[in-house]
Amino acid sequence: MPATILVKSQGPVSIQxxxxxxxxxxxxxxxxxxxxxxxxxxxxxxxEINKRWFKRPWATNVISFPSEEPGILGDxxxxxxxxxxxxxxxxxxxxxxxxxxxxxxxxxxxxxxHELGPHEEKxxxxxxxxxxxxxxxxxxxxxxxxxVDHVATIRQxxxxxxxxxxxxxxxxxxxxxxxxxxxxxxxxxxxxxxDVRLLRQIVQTRLTLEMAATEEMxxxxxxxxxxxxxxxPEKRQELTTEGGLDxxxxxxxxxxxxxxxxxxxxxxxxxxxxxxxxxxxxxxTGAECIExxxxxYADAESEEEREKEFDSIxxxxxxxxxxxxxxxxxxxxxxxxxxxxAAVSEIVEFSIGHSVISRSVFVGIExxxxxxxxxxxx
Numbered sequence: 001m002p003a004t005i006l007v008k009s010q011g012p013v014s015i016q017x018x019x020x021x022x023x024x025x026x027x028x029x030x031x032x033x034x035x036x037x038x039x040x041x042x043x044x045x046x047x048e049i050n051k052r053w054f055k056r057p058w059a060t061n062v063i064s065f066p067s068e069e070p071g072i073l074g075d076x077x078x079x080x081x082x083x084x085x086x087x088x089x090x091x092x093x094x095x096x097x098x099x100x101x102x103x104x105x106x107x108x109x110x111x112x113x114h115e116l117g118p119h120e121e122k123x124x125x126x127x128x129x130x131x132x133x134x135x136x137x138x139x140x141x142x143x144x145x146x147x148v149d150h151v152a153t154i155r156q157x158x159x160x161x162x163x164x165x166x167x168x169x170x171x172x173x174x175x176x177x178x179x180x181x182x183x184x185x186x187x188x189x190x191x192x193x194x195d196v197r198l199l200r201q202i203v204q205t206r207l208t209l210e211m212a213a214t215e216e217m218x219x220x221x222x223x224x225x226x227x228x229x230x231x232x233p234e235k236r237q238e239l240t241t242e243g244g245l246d247x248x249x250x251x252x253x254x255x256x257x258x259x260x261x262x263x264x265x266x267x268x269x270x271x272x273x274x275x276x277x278x279x280x281x282x283x284x285t286g287a288e289c290i291e292x293x294x295x296x297y298a299d300a301e302s303e304e305e306r307e308k309e310f311d312s313i314x315x316x317x318x319x320x321x322x323x324x325x326x327x328x329x330x331x332x333x334x335x336x337x338x339x340x341x342a343a344v345s346e347i348v349e350f351s352i353g354h355s356v357i358s359r360s361v362f363v364g365i366e367x368x369x370x371x372x373x374x375x376x377x378x
Contacts, residue, residue: 003019003022003038004035005037009040009045011094013040013083020343020344021345022106025103028135029110035072037076040078045079046059046060046061046062050063062076062102063105064076064108074109076102076109099136103131108124141377142377144177144376148353148357150354151165152165152190156190165199166195171365173205175370175373176370177205179206180203180207183210184210196226197224207227208226208228210230210271211230212231213231213257218261221264222266228266230289230291231254244271244272244275245278247285254285255285262286273292274293274315274317280323282325283323283324290325291351294330295332299332314344320346326348328347328350330350330352338350355372359371
């Protein structure tokens with residue numbers, strides 16, 4: 001159950017980062033089924049709470065309110081204003097200090113209390129250090145990889161040499177993206193072999209090659225050695241990938257493809273629908289990652305349907321992370337619907353292409369990428 005963030009006074013902190021951190025803390029302690037509310041306020045707000053509940057008329061940095069209800073862990077109230085003051089004193093960032101206070105409040109909700117004496121103070125400090133070390137070791141923000149296929153689509157429409165997706169990839173990296181994605185299709189409708197070979201030479205972040213698990217494509221991947229391969233379904237007549245790979249039906253051939261790519265030193269992700277049996281099958285193939293197909297969420301025609309698909313993605317992302325899979329997400333994501341998913345802590349990478357390339361027609365590719373980065377990074 002995702003944590004809830006209530007903002008009374010925000011300050012210079014990323015709400016998405018706070019939410020991702022809170023969700024990670026819940027998952028790390030096997031408490032994802034519990035409700036957790038985090039309230040961000042200022043010194044005046046937390047002073048009033050202290051005065052009302054604890055008869056102390058001063059502002060603390062954090063307060064925890066544990067709950068005795070079975071499905072609720074409790075509430076954590078943080079003064080972002082106090083976090084800013086302490087960050088300046090401790091030579092850290094407001095963001096990091098706020099997360100440290102979140103961890104402190106969370107450990108209180110777990111039953112630790114440093115005010116019960118030196119032994120308990122040491123015990124609580126040890127737990128906080130463990131959580132802080134593990135949380136800050138992993139990225140608090142998801143990565144954003146940009147698919148430049150549709151730059152090549154424009155080029156192929158005239159059969160010329162421009163615009164060049166290789167040039168576009170360089171601009172995308174300079175704009176701050178974490179990686180480049182291309183899909184080399186059997187019919188070569190957009191990205192060409194030449195593009196993939198040049199991209200392998202010039203990409204400085206990481207190169208993801210989307211491809212079908214065919215003999216031809218496996219041979220190309222073994223030769224080019226992208227940083228990671230994402231196995232996707234492919235139909236000649238489709239405009240774009242229409243759904244996830246049916247790993248259940250193709251488990252043996254996909255397992256063989258994964259082994260072959262691993263033998264070449266290439267990590268593998270599998271593009272699948274957010275369904276438990278498909279995720280379990282993907283795990284059995286030996287792949288390190290899955291990319292959740294977000295198309296049903298993106299294309300939902302009603303708010304009810306969209307909420308249902310969003311909940312499915314959240315649940316299945318959590319399940320995949322629990323069984324040791326790295327979770328990526330993509331397809332149909334744009335400037336309106338990505339923000340909610342960016343707060344799902346288990347999703348560590350987004351692959352987004354069409355909406356960014358479309359927006360770049362009006363604002364330029366650098367700005368289009370930076371605008372999407374602002375959404376994904378909070």
